[in-house]
Amino acid sequence: MYIYNSASRKKEEFKPNDPSIVKMYTCGPTVYHYAHIGNLRSYIMEDVLEKYLRYQKYNVKRVMNITDVGHLTSDADEGEDKMLKGAKREQKSVMEIAQFYTDAFFDDCKKLNIKRPDVVEPATNCIDEYIKIITKLIDTGYAYLAGGNVYFDTSKLNQYYIFNDFNEEDLQVGVREGVDEDTNKKNKNDFVLWFTKSKFEDQALKWDSPWGVGYPGWHIECSGISMKHLGDDLDIHCGGIDNAFPHHTNEIAQSESYLGHHWCNYWMHVHHLNTTSGKMSKSDGEFLTVSLLEQKGYDPLVYRMFCLQSHYRKTLLFSWENLDNATKTFDKLINKIAALNPDDGDMNQEVFDQFHQKFSDALGNDLNTSLALTCVYDILKFDTSDKTKLAVIDDFDYVLGLDLLKKAEIKRQANKAAAKATAGAAEYQVIAEDGAADAEIEEKLKNRYAAKKAKDFATADQIRDDLKAAGIEITDIPNGVKWKKI
Numbered sequence: 235m236y237i238y239n240s241a242s243r244k245k246e247e248f249k250p251n252d253p254s255i256v257k258m259y260t261c262g263p264t265v266y267h268y269a270h271i272g273n274l275r276s277y278i279m280e281d282v283l284e285k286y287l288r289y290q291k292y293n294v295k296r297v298m299n300i301t302d303v304g305h306l307t308s309d310a311d312e313g314e315d316k317m318l319k320g321a322k323r324e325q326k327s328v329m330e331i332a333q334f335y336t337d338a339f340f341d342d343c344k345k346l347n348i349k350r351p352d353v354v355e356p357a358t359n360c361i362d363e364y365i366k367i368i369t370k371l372i373d374t375g376y377a378y379l380a381g382g383n384v385y386f387d388t389s390k391l392n393q394y395y396i397f398n399d400f401n402e403e404d405l406q407v408g409v410r411e412g413v414d415e416d417t418n419k420k421n422k423n424d425f426v427l428w429f430t431k432s433k434f435e436d437q438a439l440k441w442d443s444p445w446g447v448g449y450p451g452w453h454i455e456c457s458g459i460s461m462k463h464l465g466d467d468l469d470i471h472c473g474g475i476d477n478a479f480p481h482h483t484n485e486i487a488q489s490e491s492y493l494g495h496h497w498c499n500y501w502m503h504v505h506h507l508n509t510t511s512g513k514m515s516k517s518d519g520e521f522l523t524v525s526l527l528e529q530k531g532y533d534p535l536v537y538r539m540f541c542l543q544s545h546y547r548k549t550l551l552f553s554w555e556n557l558d559n560a561t562k563t564f565d566k567l568i569n570k571i572a573a574l575n576p577d578d579g580d581m582n583q584e585v586f587d588q589f590h591q592k593f594s595d596a597l598g599n600d601l602n603t604s605l606a607l608t609c610v611y612d613i614l615k616f617d618t619s620d621k622t623k624l625a626v627i628d629d630f631d632y633v634l635g636l637d638l639l640k641k642a643e644i645k646r647q648a649n650k651a652a653a654k655a656t657a658g659a660a661e662y663q664v665i666a667e668d669g670a671a672d673a674e675i676e677e678k679l680k681n682r683y684a685a686k687k688a689k690d691f692a693t694a695d696q697i698r699d700d701l702k703a704a705g706i707e708i709t710d711i712p713n714g715v716k717w718k719k720i
C-alpha cells in the first residue's frame with residue numbers, strides 16, 4: 235500500500251515496523267458536544283484505512299483517546315476549557331457531559347458503520363502516564379515550570395515544525411482569536427504540559443502532581459495514551475488536518491524528546507468538510523449532526539458514500555444538493571444490486587480474485603475511494619454470474635461499509651411484496667350481479683380492496699358505507715366482490 239505521509243510530504247510505501255501488528259492511533263473526539271458531520275468525515279476515512287489494512291490481512295491494533303479534559307477553545311493553549319463550557323451550557327457536571335457525548339459519538343459511529351477502535355481510552359484515565367512523561371521532560375531539560383504551569387521548551391528541538399513550513403502569520407493562532415499571549419512562555423510555540431493556573435474559571439477535574447494540583451494539557455494526552463497501549467513506536471497516526479498544527483506537532487516534540495528516538499512513521503490527515511460559508515464548526519450556523527440528517531430523511535450511510543466519493547486529501551464541500559445527489563446515486567446502486575439473482579450461476583473464483591485485486595490496487599494508491607467505488611459498477615457490468623457479482627460486492631463492502639447486500643436484500647423483498655400485491659390486485663374481480671358494469675363503482679371497490687390489504691380498515695369501511703348510502707350492496711367472495719343495486 236502507498237499512503238501519503240504528511241510528515242515527509244510524499245506518498246510512501248506502507249511498511250509496519252513489525253509486520254505481525256500494525257499500530258494505529260487516532261485522535262478521538264472532544265466530548266463537550268455532538269460530533270458534527272465534518273468530524274465524522276475524518277472518522278469515516280480513518281475507518282476505511284483501518285478496514286483496508288485488515289482487508290490486506292494485517293493485524294491492526296487501533297487506539298483512540300476520548301478528550302474529556304484539557305482541550306481549550308484555542309488549540310494554542312489559551313482560551314477556556316471546552317468541557318467546562320459544555321457543562322455550564324447544560325448545567326451538568328463535566329463527567330456527565332463526557333459520558334453523554336461519548337455515548338452519542340459511538341451511536342453516530344454505529345449508524346455510519348465506523349468500527350469501534352480496539353482500545354478507547356478517556357484522557358482522565360491516564361494521569362499517571364502524563365506525570366511520568368512530564369517528570370522526565372523536566373529532568374532532561376525539555377520542560378520548565380513558569381507561573382504555576384509546566385511548559386514544553388520548543389527551543390530545545392532541532393526541528394519543531396514537521397508538517398508545514400509555517401510563516402509568522404500562521405503562528406499567531408492565539409492572537410488571531412483575540413487572546414493575549416501567555417507571558418510565562420519562553421518561546422512563542424511553547425505549550426502547556428500541565429496546568430495549575432488558568433486565567434479562566436477553574437477546571438472541575440483536578441489531580442495531584444509534583445507541580446501542584448492541576449490537570450494535563452491536551453497534547454500530552456495523545457502521547458501518553460498511545461505509549462500506554464502501543465508502546466514506544468507507532469506505525470500510523472491519524473486525525474483531521476487541523477490537528478497537524480499545533481496538536482500533532484506538539485505530540486511529536488514531547489514524545490520524541492521523552493523517548494529519545496523517532497516515534498511515528500506515517501501521519502495521515504483527513505482534509506476538512508466545508509460548508510459554503512467555510513470550515514464546519516459546532517458554533518457557526520446550522521449544526522450538522524447525524525441526527526439532523528436522519529430528521530431530514532437521509533440515510534446516514536448516504537453520507538458515508540458521499541465521503542467515499544471524494545479523496546480524503548481534498549476539501550469536501552457539503553450542501554443539501556450534494557447530499558441529494560448522493561442519495562440518488564446510492565438508491566440506483568442498491569436497485570442494481572437488488573436486481574441480481576442470488577441463485578444465478580456458479581461462483582467464478584478467477585473473476586472474484588481479479589476484482590479483489592483491482593479494488594485493492596485502487597485503495598492501495600493512497601486510499602482512492604472514488605476509484606474503489608467504480609469497481610462496484612465495473613463488476614455489475616461484467617459478464618459473469620450474479621452469484622459471483624454478489625460475492626465480489628460483499629468482499630468490497632467489508633471496506634466500503636455501505637451495507638450494500640443487506641440493503642439490496644431488503645429492496646429485493648420489498649420488490650417481491652409489491653409484485654405480489656400488484657398480481658393480487660390484478661386477479662381481484664369485481665362482478666356486477668345484474669350484469670351492468672360501472673367503472674366508478676369498480677374503482678371504488680378496488681380502492682376498498684387496496685385499503686383492506688394495507689390494513690386501513692377505516693377507509694375500507696367508509697367506502698362500504700358510502701356505497702350502501704348510494705344504494706349499492708356488496709358481498710365479498712373469494713378473490714373478489716359482487717355488487718348490486720338495491
Ligand code: AMP
Binds near residue numbers: 272
Ligand atoms: P474534536 O472533537 O474537535 O477534537 O475533533 C475531532 C476530529 O475531527 C479531529 O480529528 C479534527 O481534526 C476533525 N475535524 C474537525 N473539524 C473538521 C472538519 N470540518 N472536517 C473534517 N474533520 C474535522
Ligand code: ZN
Binds near residue numbers: 481
Ligand atoms: Zn490527539
